[in-house]
Amino acid sequence: MAQGGEVLRFELPLTAEATDLSSSTTGIHRLVGRPPVTSTATVIDTDDQRLLDWGLELSRVAQTGRWVLRAPGWEPVLPAEWVSPQAEDEIPSEVAGRLLPFRRGGILGPKLEVGTVRRRFSLADAAGRAIGEIVDERVRVSRPAGQLAAFRTVTLTTAAALAPSARQAVVAAFVAVGGIPVDDAPGLAARLGLAHRGQYRDRPSARSVIEEFVGARLESHWRRLLLADLAARVADGGDAELRAGVRLLRDELAGLAPLLDAAWVQPGRRLLDAALADTARPLQRTERWLRILDLLARGSTEPPLPLVAGRITGPVLAQELEAVVHLLHDRCRTLDEFATDERWAQAYQVAVRARALSRLSRGVFGKPAKRLCRQLEAIAGQLVATVRPDAARLARDLHGLTAAEIFEAGRIYERTMLSVDYARDRFLRDWPVLWDRLRRRVIRPRVPHQAVPS
Numbered sequence: 001m002a003q004g005g006e007v008l009r010f011e012l013p014l015t016a017e018a019t020d021l022s023s024s025t026t027g028i029h030r031l032v033g034r035p036p037v038t039s040t041a042t043v044i045d046t047d048d049q050r051l052l053d054w055g056l057e058l059s060r061v062a063q064t065g066r067w068v069l070r071a072p073g074w075e076p077v078l079p080a081e082w083v084s085p086q087a088e089d090e091i092p093s094e095v096a097g098r099l100l101p102f103r104r105g106g107i108l109g110p111k112l113e114v115g116t117v118r119r120r121f122s123l124a125d126a127a128g129r130a131i132g133e134i135v136d137e138r139v140r141v142s143r144p145a146g147q148l149a150a151f152r153t154v155t156l157t158t159a160a161a162l163a164p165s166a167r168q169a170v171v172a173a174f175v176a177v178g179g180i181p182v183d184d185a186p187g188l189a190a191r192l193g194l195a196h197r198g199q200y201r202d203r204p205s206a207r208s209v210i211e212e213f214v215g216a217r218l219e220s221h222w223r224r225l226l227l228a229d230l231a232a233r234v235a236d237g238g239d240a241e242l243r244a245g246v247r248l249l250r251d252e253l254a255g256l257a258p259l260l261d262a263a264w265v266q267p268g269r270r271l272l273d274a275a276l277a278d279t280a281r282p283l284q285r286t287e288r289w290l291r292i293l294d295l296l297a298r299g300s301t302e303p304p305l306p307l308v309a310g311r312i313t314g315p316v317l318a319q320e321l322e323a324v325v326h327l328l329h330d331r332c333r334t335l336d337e338f339a340t341d342e343r344w345a346q347a348y349q350v351a352v353r354a355r356a357l358s359r360l361s362r363g364v365f366g367k368p369a370k371r372l373c374r375q376l377e378a379i380a381g382q383l384v385a386t387v388r389p390d391a392a393r394l395a396r397d398l399h400g401l402t403a404a405e406i407f408e409a410g411r412i413y414e415r416t417m418l419s420v421d422y423a424r425d426r427f428l429r430d431w432p433v434l435w436d437r438l439r440r441r442v443i444r445p446r447v448p449h450q451a452v453p454s
Helices: 093-103 164-176 210-235 240-256 262-277 287-301 313-333 341-360 367-386 403-439
Strands: 007-012 030-033 037-045 057-061 067-070 081-083 109-124 130-143 146-158 180-182
Touching: 007 164, 067 093, 093 210, 093 287, 109 146, 164 180, 210 240, 210 287, 210 313, 240 262, 240 287, 240 341, 262 287, 313 341, 313 367, 313 403, 341 367, 367 403
Parallel strands: none
Antiparallel strands: 007 146, 007 180, 030 109, 037 057, 037 109, 057 067, 067 081, 109 130, 130 146
16 A cells, blocks of 8 residues: 555654544544454564664564565565465474574574554545545563563555655654654564674774774674575575685685784684585575684674773784784894795785784774775785695696696696796895885874773
8 A cells, every 4th residue: 555655653752642643634534343363472582683783674463374585685585574374383484594694593482472452444535435544553572581672563555646745744643642643663582682693883093992893804704704695595506605605704804914813713713614625506595604613703792802801903003014014024024035935925914914904994993094005905916926836726637638628637737837937036026115105104103002092
């Protein structure tokens, strides 16, 4: 009915009396009430409310046996509202699969009881024609220990757009009985204060504490990976987007490594490396995938920053950026044509770490970090070609090949080795200019990072 019409929503006190909307101004001549409908639903979640934490509400209606999933804000990878076509004892498989990355192996069980009393009123004009509908819902949420919340929402839907005077009169009538106009009724999780991750965090500034910055970054990775997982499950596709997200996370953890608790970050980086190395199955179908999501859950909830806890983000990042750039300079200025493969690989790893740190600092420092990042990307781009491939990757089984094929395999191997040598010569030649450009872009801390005053 709302197509071409309007939808007005109001939050009302539970005890508010019915408002009189009948007037020549509103165009409503009479309201025809229908018998109230009562329903009870059991909300299913883990003990630590992992679904509600992301703003998802999974429930089963007692009167019909049908399952309901509400996931506003997750379209199109999840429906805003989905109702099973028939009664089922178990969670339908298509929904259970999509909820897997949210519950991460947690056991689902009944957690809340939601009782709803819904009344509908048809709106008619002076000629008796139906012009809209009002739905009045009173909801009470409880658990075995007692009632948690109660709220009331009224939704008015019209068949045609209201005139400004009519809309104003309707709003005034509801406000007169204590109603509050709202754009959209909040979900159950938001009403209970459980949707901690249902909304994007505000972007932390340079003046926020470092825990807020790192927690928001990890939660951003978490959300991005969840979306990629759901998109792959919906399309039954591959895991290219997931792997790209995991690589980005791995690089960013490398950039933040000096600040993070080694007991958290080192096993985490090994987990990410192992997940990327295993290509036998799609990443979202592995146990490692759930462990990666657990890693992000722990890190974003309690950022492991024992050395800089409580300190201001701007000075901390500036000091780390300055330190890693100087470390990169030390690694690169000592390189020569006789440097070992290990030293070239170490220089590249430091460049990757510096690039990652500059990327995640762009939201804090703006243009200076973007300029620094461009220089570091250029250096990392040249250094990646100087890293000699692992011999095992280049090895080929020559058994059964013809002499010509063996000769061609040898030429490919030789060209690969020579390309590394050429890249190293080019980098040694370009390094003085690269460093001159880089040092001009270094972000220097104005003051040493210090704890936020309590």
